[in-house]
Amino acid sequence: MSTTPTSTLRFCLRQWSAWAPGLETREAWSGWDGTLPHGDASPKVDAMPAMLRRRADRLGKMTLETLYAPDIAYHGQPLIHASRHGEATRTVPLLQALARDGAVSPQAFSMAVHNATAGLFTIATRTHAPVTAIAAGPETALAGLLEACSQLADGAASVLLCFSDEPLPALYQPYADTAEAPFALTLDLVAGxxxxxxTGAACTEDATPLSLLHFLLGGETALPLSIRGGWQIVRSAM
Incomplete structure (x- = not known):
């Protein structure tokens, strides 16, 4: 079967950063074998002002740690934050409070929305960069990458694509349809x-953001991304 797509978008990976429990350095990720990370550790996000940092839960801190990484040169370019579940650990208590009391805390709600962490980052960096928040179920990796490539094709010089997620709260665990892990990663993408x-390749399983990172850091020729539509990434011949 040919791996040449029938309709295409192109990009280069200029830089990347990632954080997960047990994979807290660039060297650790470079030797990563693709095994899903696990653990309860949380990054410190020392680069962020404390008054803003304390508003972030673990998911937000993992995300911010990758955005503040020294290898990511943020200068106000468009930012895309893609997360399948978002702040689920915040929304469960909010929904329980709503069911019990008929009201929720406005302050708690403000950090439960899907673009909250990206908003904290732009406030801290004092930029007015466009921010896109994406949740696309099992196709979140594809949706985030497609949005980033579309913005590059539309003329953006570079785009920061950030993925983050963590396992669902216990209340939702019976409905989980795949193995999940705590992680965040940021890709600095440019045209190239x-x-x-x-499109063009059959796929039996949707790719995750972590499998996308493993592909980008490895040497495989192609990565099928989505069951629907046959989306894939193909690495150019060296």
Whole structure:
């Protein structure tokens, strides 16, 4: 079967950063074998002002740690934050309070929305960069990458694509349809021909953001992304 897509978008990976329990350095990720990380550790996010940092839960702190990483040169470019579940650990208590009391804390709600962490980052960095928040179920990896590539094709010089998630709260665990892990990663993408995103390959399992990172850091030729539509990434020949 040919791996040449029928309709394509192209990009280069200029830089990347990632954080997960047990994978807290660039060297650790470079030697990562693809095994799902696990644990309860949380990054310190020392680079962020404390008054803003304390508003973030673990998911937000993992996200912010990758955005503040020294390898990520943020200068006000468009930011995309893609998360399948978002702040589920915040929304469960809010929904329980709503069911019990008929009201929720406005302050708690403000950090439960899908773009809250990206908003904290732009406040801290005092930028007015466009921010896109994405949740696309099992196709979140594809949706985030497709949005980033579309913005590059539309003329953006670079785009920061950030993924983050953590296992669902216990209340929702019976409905989980795949193994999950706590992680965050940020990709600094620019226009170029190193990778091609398009259609053309059959796929039996949706790719996750972690499998996307493993592909980008490895040497495989192609990565199927989505069951629907046959989306895939193809690495250009060296």
């Amino acid at each position: 021909d190193d990778f091609t995103l398009g």
